[in-house]
Amino acid sequence: xxxxxxxxxxxxxxxxxxxxxxxxxxxxxxxxxxxxxxxxxxxxxxxxxxxxxxxxxxxxxxxxxxxxxxxxxxxxxxxxxx
Amino acid sequence: xxxxxxxxxxxxxxxxxxxxxxxxxxxxxxxxxxxxxxxxxxxxxxxxxxxxxxxxxxxxxxxxxxxxxxxxxxxxxxxxxxxxxxxxxxxxxxxxxxxxxxxxxxxxxxxxxxxxxxxxxxxxxxxxxxxxxxxxxxxxxxxxxxxxxxxxxxxxxxxxxxxxxxxxxxxxxxxxxxxxxxxxxxxxxxxxxxxxxxxxxxxxxxxxxxxxxxxxxxxxxxxxxxxxx
Numbered sequence: 001x002x003x004x005x006x007x008x009x010x011x012x013x014x015x016x017x018x019x020x021x022x023x024x025x026x027x028x029x030x031x032x033x034x035x036x037x038x039x040x041x042x043x044x045x046x047x048x049x050x051x052x053x054x055x056x057x058x059x060x061x062x063x064x065x066x067x068x069x070x071x072x073x074x075x076x077x078x079x080x081x082x
Numbered sequence: 083x084x085x086x087x088x089x090x091x092x093x094x095x096x097x098x099x100x101x102x103x104x105x106x107x108x109x110x111x112x113x114x115x116x117x118x119x120x121x122x123x124x125x126x127x128x129x130x131x132x133x134x135x136x137x138x139x140x141x142x143x144x145x146x147x148x149x150x151x152x153x154x155x156x157x158x159x160x161x162x163x164x165x166x167x168x169x170x171x172x173x174x175x176x177x178x179x180x181x182x183x184x185x186x187x188x189x190x191x192x193x194x195x196x197x198x199x200x201x202x203x204x205x206x207x208x209x210x211x212x213x214x215x216x217x218x219x220x221x222x223x224x225x226x227x228x229x230x231x232x233x234x235x236x237x238x239x240x241x242x243x244x245x246x247x248x249x250x251x252x253x254x255x256x257x258x259x260x261x262x263x264x265x266x267x268x269x270x271x272x273x274x275x276x277x278x279x280x281x282x283x284x285x286x287x288x289x290x291x292x293x294x295x296x297x298x299x300x301x302x303x304x305x306x307x308x309x310x311x
Contacts (some may be wrong), residue, residue: 014230015264017190067147070140070176072183073230 002047004060006068007077009040014073043068047080056080083310085126086112086156090145095285096166097129102287103128107311116145119153124162125310127154130278131168131223131285141184142172151177163207163310164279165302168192168224171271171281179241180274180281182231184224192225196296198264199247199270199284206277207309209246211301217254218247218298220284222262225289227283229265229272239272246271246280286289 010016016038023037045063050056057080064076085103089096100111101260103126114121130181133228135144145151151173158164158179166174172184187193201216203209231239239245247270251260256268263283286299 004277015188015228017186017188021190067139067143070143070183072181072232073185 001082002043002050002053002056004047004056005079005081006045006060006064007040007079008043008069008074009077010038010065011073011075040074051082064067066069083107083109083125084112084123084263085128085306086114086121086124087128087130088114088116088150089130090116090132090134090148090173092134092136093130093132093169095287096128098285099128099130099167099287100164102290102299102303105290106300106307114150116148116150117213119149121153124157126163126165126306127157127204128167129154129164129170129173130151131170132175134169137226140172140176141178142169143172145169145173146178155179158274158279161276161278163306165208165306166281167280167285167287168222168227168283171283172226174279174281179279181235182272184226184283185228185230185264186226187224187228187262190225192223193227193262194221194223195262196221196289197270197284198252198254198260200256201272202245202248202249203243203277205243206246206273206280207306208280208302209305210309211305215254217250217252218284219289219296220299221288222284224263224283227263227265229263229269229283231266236266239269240267242275244273244275244277245269247282247284262289301306 248268289296
């Protein structure tokens with residue numbers, strides 16, 4: 001069975017106040033060398049009927065454009081695995 | 083004026099805005115469940131505030147693709163007016179009826195308080211009873227009201243006079259201090275190109291009755307009745 005692993009991230013330049021808060025918390029906990037934190041989403045989509053990886057990828061990319069990501073502010077990256 | 087309010091699972095401002103409408107129209111407001119696509123001809127459709135579908139994925143994202151919103155899009159093409167408040171604003175941007183997106187507030191917290199907004203347009207069916215420069219006191223209640231759009235979109239909105247309201251100080255000055263959520267250019271509400279769709283984060287229905295502490299929102303409903311009746 002194919003599975004799509006989708007990473008959704010904020011476009012560079014889009015303010016990420018949650019990432020900033022996590023960054024400050026990590027620095028507050030004393031972790032050295034934290035240069036920046038950006039927070040995103042991870043979504044898995046099971047595709048039990050799909051056999052073709054490239055077709056699966058383009059199908060899930062269509063899902064990203066239609067619903068999973070808001071392309072005004074977000075980028076998406078789709079990886080298809082067995 | 084025939085008006086309807088769309089009700090999604092998780093809507094919670096639907097009855098408030100129905101009452102505010104009834105006060106101005108004198109007739110009952112139709113309530114339309116989110117799975118209904120077969121509703122009568124209307125002059126106004128309201129997409130109300132709340133937490134449709136529990137804000138899953140992104141605020142408004144699930145509701146934007148519900149059966150009723152497909153019908154709302156068809157009605158917008160025919161010229162039906164749409165008032166989208168708070169979560170409604172998030173829904174219509176996700177549905178592509180208005181440009182941009184409502185992001186998490188700059189301060190990360192849910193903000194619930196009265197704010198001041200400056201009226202930027204008095205030519206639409208929604209704003210005809212205000213004057214440009216009027217300062218209204220209207221409540222907000224949201225965690226994702228930080229309006230974002232790319233530079234070209236913002237320039238287009240400004241050039242076409244499509245900003246309806248901006249957060250401002252009591253004296254009408256548009257300042258960063260008066261911006262409760264980090265919205266670009268202090269934008270609190272915008273129109274579509276034909277000014278038939280208004281999306282706004284503040285809740286006009288919450289101050290549409292002096293008994294509730296103010297009625298700056300009432301003129302919006304009165305204007306709709308006068309224009310569309």
